[in-house]
Amino acid sequence: VKRILIVGATSAIAEATAREFAARGDALFLVARNAAALQAIADDLRLRGASVLGTAVFEARELEAFPALIDAAVLCLGGLDQALIAHGTLSDQGACEASVELLREEFMTNALSVMALSLLLARHFTAQDHGVIAAISSVAGERGRQSNYLYGASKAAVSTFLSGLRQQLYPKGVWVVTIKPGFVATPMTAAFKKGVLWATPAHVARDIVRAMDRGTPVLYTPWFWRPIMALVRSVPERIFRRMGG
Numbered sequence: 620v621k622r623i624l625i626v627g628a629t630s631a632i633a634e635a636t637a638r639e640f641a642a643r644g645d646a647l648f649l650v651a652r653n654a655a656a657l658q659a660i661a662d663d664l665r666l667r668g669a670s671v672l673g674t675a676v677f678e679a680r681e682l683e684a685f686p687a688l689i690d691a692a693v694l695c696l697g698g699l700d701q702a703l704i705a706h707g708t709l710s711d712q713g714a715c716e717a718s719v720e721l722l723r724e725e726f727m728t729n730a731l732s733v734m735a736l737s738l739l740l741a742r743h744f745t746a747q748d749h750g751v752i753a754a755i756s757s758v759a760g761e762r763g764r765q766s767n768y769l770y771g772a773s774k775a776a777v778s779t780f781l782s783g784l785r786q787q788l789y790p791k792g793v794w795v796v797t798i799k800p801g802f803v804a805t806p807m808t809a810a811f812k813k814g815v816l817w818a819t820p821a822h823v824a825r826d827i828v829r830a831m832d833r834g835t836p837v838l839y840t841p842w843f844w845r846p847i848m849a850l851v852r853s854v855p856e857r858i859f860r861r862m863g864g
């Protein structure tokens with residue numbers, strides 16, 4: 620039985636991942652913004668086999684509240700073995716270009732909050748000489764595209780941050796897992812037309828659980844995004860700047 624904290628637990632990807640954990644009887648502490656949705660998911664996960672289940676409500680932009688959240692999870696579960704950070708927003712690129720306030724809020728939600736949580740978890744896991752910090756970044760962080768480069772830049776910040784943290788914590792027995800999904804059919808992408816590259820939250824969830832158990836440094840999910848992104852990264856800027864999307 621593992622003791623696992625899930626932040627952003629009402630996310631479709633996080634919920635699917637929590638179902639995998641519940642099925643093997645893990646103890647879960649769920650944190651999310653929407654109290655009613657959180658309660659419904661918690662009730663469902665109890666029925667699916669989660670051994671212990673605690674919840675707390677949070678707002679990702681209120682960084683000062685994070686230490687108390689982690690303390691609450693540790694207290695409820697009697698310790699912590701793994702954490703998954705899943706919350707995020709697909710920022711409205713045009714609106715962010717027009718409003719520096721929105722730009723700041725979106726970067727706070729998608730990048731700063733993940734960094735702040737990771738540092739707190741790092742402190743806790745380092746003190747006990749083990750632990751897994753997993754956070755959902757995105758393939759969108761690998762190359763800025765005109766349609767979503769603020770979102771991409773936030774995810775790039777998260778991926779680079781986690782890379783450094785992974786090096787720092789490796790000798791201390793703490794694993795850091797960067798999760799890079801491609802296109803996943805969730806409420807976040809409800810407005811998009813789906814095609815062959817699209818995956819279900821359930822598929823991505825199985826990959827996430829395996830990566831967290833093995834301490835995989837960087838997970839591309841589904842797997843085919845690794846070669847696709849290698850190709851995308853290889854296009855020279857001289858050519859990339861002329862391409863749409």
Ligand SMILES: NC(=O)c1ccc[n+]([C@@H]2O[C@H](COP(=O)([O-])OP(=O)(O)OC[C@H]3O[C@@H](n4cnc5c(N)ncnc54)[C@H](OP(=O)(O)O)[C@@H]3O)[C@@H](O)[C@H]2O)c1
Nearest residue numbers: 629630631632652653678679706707757800802803805807
């Ligand atoms: N779907 C994709 O194609 C895709 C691809 C790559 C990466 N990702 C990443 O995967 C993660 C999960 O997304 P998803 O696809 O599962 O989408 P989702 O179902 O829309 O989940 C997004 C979650 O983030 C929460 N959230 C947003 N802003 C928040 C805030 N200020 N404070 C607290 N919680 C907040 C939402 O809470 P509410 O329910 O209260 O709004 C929701 O639980 C995100 O980090 C996303 O960037 C998704």
